[in-house]
Amino acid sequence: MSAALLTRLQEEYGAVRAALPESVTAAGRRREALETLCAQGLPATREENWRYTNLRVLERARFAPVQDPAGTLPALPEPLEGFARYVFVDGQLRSSAAAPHGVTVRSLRSQGAAGAGWEFAAELPEARLALLNEAFATDAVSIEVPAESAACGIELVFVAAAAAQHGASYPRVRLALQSGARLSVVERHIGAADCASLVNSAVRVELAANAHLTHYRLQHCGARAAWFDTLAAQLGAEAHYELLAVGTGALTARSSVHARLAGAGAQFTLSAAALGEGPQSQDMYALSEHLAARTRTLETFRGIASGRSRVAFNGKIAVRESARGTDSRQSLRGLLDGPEAEIDLRPQLEIYTDEVRCSHGATAGKLDENMLFYLLSRGLAPEVAGHLLKWAFLEDVIARIGLADLRRQIELGLAGQLSEAATLKELL
Amino acid sequence: MLTIKNLHAAVDGKEILKGLDLEVPEGEVHAVMGPNGSGKSTLAHVLAGRPGYSITAGTVLFKGRDLLALSPEERAREGVFLGFQYPVEIPGVNNVYLLKAAVNAARKHRGLPEVDAFEFLTLVREKMRLMRMDESMLSRGVNEGFSGGEKKRNEILQMLVLEPALALLDETDSGLDIDALKVVASGVNTLRAPNRSMVLVTHYQRLLEHIVPDRVHVLVKGRIVRSGDRTLALELERRGYDWLMGEAA
Numbered sequence: 001m002s003a004a005l006l007t008r009l010q011e012e013y014g015a016v017r018a019a020l021p022e023s024v025t026a027a028g029r030r031r032e033a034l035e036t037l038c039a040q041g042l043p044a045t046r047e048e049n050w051r052y053t054n055l056r057v058l059e060r061a062r063f064a065p066v067q068d069p070a071g072t073l074p075a076l077p078e079p080l081e082g083f084a085r086y087v088f089v090d091g092q093l094r095s096s097a098a099a100p101h102g103v104t105v106r107s108l109r110s111q112g113a114a115g116a117g118w119e120f121a122a123e124l125p126e127a128r129l130a131l132l133n134e135a136f137a138t139d140a141v142s143i144e145v146p147a148e149s150a151a152c153g154i155e156l157v158f159v160a161a162a163a164a165q166h167g168a169s170y171p172r173v174r175l176a177l178q179s180g181a182r183l184s185v186v187e188r189h190i191g192a193a194d195c196a197s198l199v200n201s202a203v204r205v206e207l208a209a210n211a212h213l214t215h216y217r218l219q220h221c222g223a224r225a226a227w228f229d230t231l232a233a234q235l236g237a238e239a240h241y242e243l244l245a246v247g248t249g250a251l252t253a254r255s256s257v258h259a260r261l262a263g264a265g266a267q268f269t270l271s272a273a274a275l276g277e278g279p280q281s282q283d284m285y286a287l288s289e290h291l292a293a294r295t296r297t298l299e300t301f302r303g304i305a306s307g308r309s310r311v312a313f314n315g316k317i318a319v320r321e322s323a324r325g326t327d328s329r330q331s332l333r334g335l336l337d338g339p340e341a342e343i344d345l346r347p348q349l350e351i352y353t354d355e356v357r358c359s360h361g362a363t364a365g366k367l368d369e370n371m372l373f374y375l376l377s378r379g380l381a382p383e384v385a386g387h388l389l390k391w392a393f394l395e396d397v398i399a400r401i402g403l404a405d406l407r408r409q410i411e412l413g414l415a416g417q418l419s420e421a422a423t424l425k426e427l428l
Numbered sequence: 429m430l431t432i433k434n435l436h437a438a439v440d441g442k443e444i445l446k447g448l449d450l451e452v453p454e455g456e457v458h459a460v461m462g463p464n465g466s467g468k469s470t471l472a473h474v475l476a477g478r479p480g481y482s483i484t485a486g487t488v489l490f491k492g493r494d495l496l497a498l499s500p501e502e503r504a505r506e507g508v509f510l511g512f513q514y515p516v517e518i519p520g521v522n523n524v525y526l527l528k529a530a531v532n533a534a535r536k537h538r539g540l541p542e543v544d545a546f547e548f549l550t551l552v553r554e555k556m557r558l559m560r561m562d563e564s565m566l567s568r569g570v571n572e573g574f575s576g577g578e579k580k581r582n583e584i585l586q587m588l589v590l591e592p593a594l595a596l597l598d599e600t601d602s603g604l605d606i607d608a609l610k611v612v613a614s615g616v617n618t619l620r621a622p623n624r625s626m627v628l629v630t631h632y633q634r635l636l637e638h639i640v641p642d643r644v645h646v647l648v649k650g651r652i653v654r655s656g657d658r659t660l661a662l663e664l665e666r667r668g669y670d671w672l673m674g675e676a677a
Contacts, residue, residue, distance in 0.1 A: 369479070374516040374570075377476050378526060378586065379504035379533035388529075392520025392569070399520075 005059060006038050012064045013135060019067060024108045024140045024172070025118070033134035040128055049126055052312035052344050053283045054252040057226040061198045065138045066090035066167035073159055074192050074222075080405050083153035083186060090162050090169035090197075092139040100152035102145070103183070109139040118174055118204060126256040126285060130230035133170045133202035140172035143185070147178040147208070154183065160191035160221055164198045171201035177211035179236070184214045186406060189221055191249070196224035199250075205233035207241055209263060214242045216406060220249035220413065223278075229255040237263030237292070244401055245272040246410055247282050257286040261295035261323070269298045273397040275390075275414070276309030276341070283312040290323035297328040302397050304390050305334065305341035312344040317358060319351040326356040334364035335393050337386070429454045429625040430475075430495075430594055435486035437467075437474045443484070444470040446650035452594075452643075455622040459636055459661060460629050462647035463669040468629045469513060471647070472598040475627075476510035477503050490594060504530070505537035507593030509586075511600050513629075515579040518570040523582070526570050527552060527589055534590065555588040558618065560611050576603035584615040595619070595626045601635035613638030633665040648672055 013034055020030060042058060043050040069090035079085055084097035086105065093107040106112060118140070124130070143154060158171040177183055191197050199221060207213055221227045227250040233241050247253050259268040274282040288297040303311035317328045334343030347360040367389050375385035391414060398414075401407040430452040437445040444467045452458045462468050474481050475488065477500035488495040495503060518526075532542045556563060559581045571579050580600055587595055597616070601609055616626070616639050628639060636644070636658060644660040645652045646669070653675040654660065 368516075370516045371518050373478055373500065374512065374518065375521075375526070376500040377478075377504055377510050377512075378530040378590075379501050379537070380526075380529055381501055381533065384529065385501075388521050388525075389518070392518055395520030395569075 005042065009063050010034065010038065012062065016064045016067070016136075020065075020136065021109050021138060023113050024137050025134055030135045033131040037128055037131040037135070043126075043128055049285050049314060052281065052310060052314075053254040054281045057198070057252050061164055061226070062167055063132070063136060064167050065136045065170055066162040067138065069094070069161060071161040073161060074190060076157060076159075077188065077190070077409055078405075080153065080155055080186060080403065083155040083184075085155045085157060086141065087157045087159065088139065088141070088171060089159045090167070091137065091158070091171050093141065094159075100154065102149050103152060103154070104142070104144040105154065106142045107139055108142060117176065117206065124230070124232045124256075124258045125287070126258065127230055127232070129200055129228045129256070130202040130232070133172055133200050133230070136168065137170040137172045137202070140174065142174045143176070143183075145177045145181040145183050145211075148180040149182060151182040151184065153186070155186040155188070157188045157190065158199070158201065160189070160195065160197035160199045160225055162195070162197060164196050164226070168198040168200060171199065173201070173203040174206075175204070175213065175215070176206045177208060177213055179208040180210045181208070182212045184216075184403070186216045186403075187218070189219045189227060189249070191222040191225050193222045194224060195222045196226075196251075197222065198226050200228040201230070203229070203231040205231065205241060207233070207235045207239035207266075209236040210238045211236065212240045212242075214402065215244070216401065216403070217243065217245040218410065219245070219247040219253055219255075221253070222249065223251060225250045226252045227254070231255065231257045233257075233259045233268070235259065235261050235263060235266035235268060238265040239263060240267045240269070242269045243271070244397070245270070245284070246397070247272070247274040247284070248414070251279065252281050254283045255285070257284070259286075259288045259297070260291060261289065261297070262291045264292045265294045266292065267296040267298070271300045271397045271400045272313070273301070273394045274303040274311050274313070276303070276305045276307075276311040278307040278309060280307075280309040281312075282309070285314045287316045287318065288328065290317070290319045290326045290328070292323055294325040295323055296326070299328070299330045299332075300396055300400075301332045301345070302394050303334045303343060303345075304337060304393060305343050306337040308338070308340035310342040310344070314344075314346040314348070316348040316350065317360075319349075319353055319356050319358065321352045324353055324355045326353075326358070328356075328358045330360035330362075331396075332360070332362040333393070335390065336364060336366050337390065429491060430627070431489040433487050435474070435488060436484040437470060437481050438484055439470070439481055444650055445474065448486070448647070448651055450645060450652055452625045452627060454625055456642040457620060457626045457628065457639065458643045458645060459641040460627060460645050460647050461631065461633075461661060461664055464631070466647045467650045468631075468647055469598055472510060472596045472627070472629050475596055476500060476508060501533070505534045507534075509590055509592035509595045511583040511587060511595065511597040513599040513602060515571050515583050517572050517574070519572045521570050522567055523570050524549075524552065524566040527586060530586065530590055552589060555585055558588065559585045559615050561585060577605065577608035580604055580612055581608065581615070584612050588615060588619060591619070591624075593624055595624070596629070597626065598629045599631065600628070601630055601632065609635065610638060633661045636661045646672055648675065
């Protein structure tokens, strides 16, 4: 990444810094984040963890945020029953709902100061783009759930409405669950179909002992968008963080996830599916760091690359000395659909202690010809048969979506012609 | 219904069918028997249009049309059904969806509207009772976790729902215990009709005790070497295939 780019980044920051809200991130902190980023440099494809990301888009991007989000919104997905919906346009809160009982949901732009607990840099090795977010964020949403709260649901919809030449959007979220609290969050990233937006989101998750968070992340930005994302989670004792990510949108998508299993018995379940078509690139990096005894990671990735797309998943499990009795399982599978498509799967294990159980498997292949012929022999058109098999391939991830309505939405989104199947299921 | 003349087919350059002739008139059930490696399954798959086989000579007419010119899905929509020897498991694609998609593909081909969901399920349930299949199988993945017998019943269930003009049943009896064999056979028998033909590919005579064929053909080394009525099957049971091996040379 060139020095010229960093210079431009600093100039853009200088031009807008006075307008950036202090309540979202204090000016000093913004400056510090930018300085750290400039010292470290923006990610580059020559780096091992970034080699599958299309970073060229950053060279053309305007980093300064959209200041006054306007413009027409694309159609929003159907609301989910029991979920309080918050809609953000180009990173800023547009509409909110009544928060579930006991839960505090605040937009920092309008309601108070950030306080502690938002920083990324300290422990996350791939947090540079989160620093960029920190420097430029125009709003942030803080969700706090008190101890022993009963399960409830919140939906965050981030809409990228502005094209990149008008500025970037910086969704920023902090989810903090106190001990024993339970929460389901649906986080969607969508955008106008023809809008070449730049989105760079940053999410912090903190789970105190015994807290349980189910976090659905659906990225279906517009086909010309660039979507970057950094998520860091800290898990206390016996906490369970269930992360389900489905990525189908954007021209370029990159998500960096870092889960720190800091309390004994903590569990991280990551189920991710990514679909690449045409010229898309879908890249996910996930680091699960085991720091305490009896911690557990279950990681499932299913990716399909069609056309000349590239789908990558780099999953690293690090087991520190203090993490005896760790149990981790990785199952990574890729499906190549087309001679120009590319799948890159990297399971990595780094173990510094004994008495652990870690297994991993990674396979990439084409559509099963026997399955395909079986479907054709029943009269299905080749494109329908291919679609069904891709669908089936993703089932390991999709089936884990416990919310029936949301699963239905995703299923319909992934395979329009399967809507009949859903109707039939109901009749059975 | 089906007329095969001088059919030659090869896999990976190795010729398996070497000038096969077979005529199956409308309404008849024919059995094709033969030792291992004689080309029985190749015949069934070639007729269904499986990729990977090269047809080097010969013709196949189905209802007077050139069957080999059709894609596998077109053959299915025209009414050719292959009951697989090893039905494929497809986790994630549910049985009822596949059945309905198959029925609708054939209906669309004939210019008919899609089947009504409720009527369709009523029909499927009726056929399932006939096949003594548990209804829960409908919502499971295609053949997923099914026992060998359940998979074969599921093949016949699909056949009953699709009502093909020509059914090719590839070793449908293999792996079945006697009770399952009876269920499968009764399923097949209910579909016998004057406008429907069937080809049973089998290794053993026992299936033919339950589904009585109109004709029996012996396939050896890629050619039909002997044809006769059902007593030929009994003779094969008694004498084995050795005495016919010389006739293929």
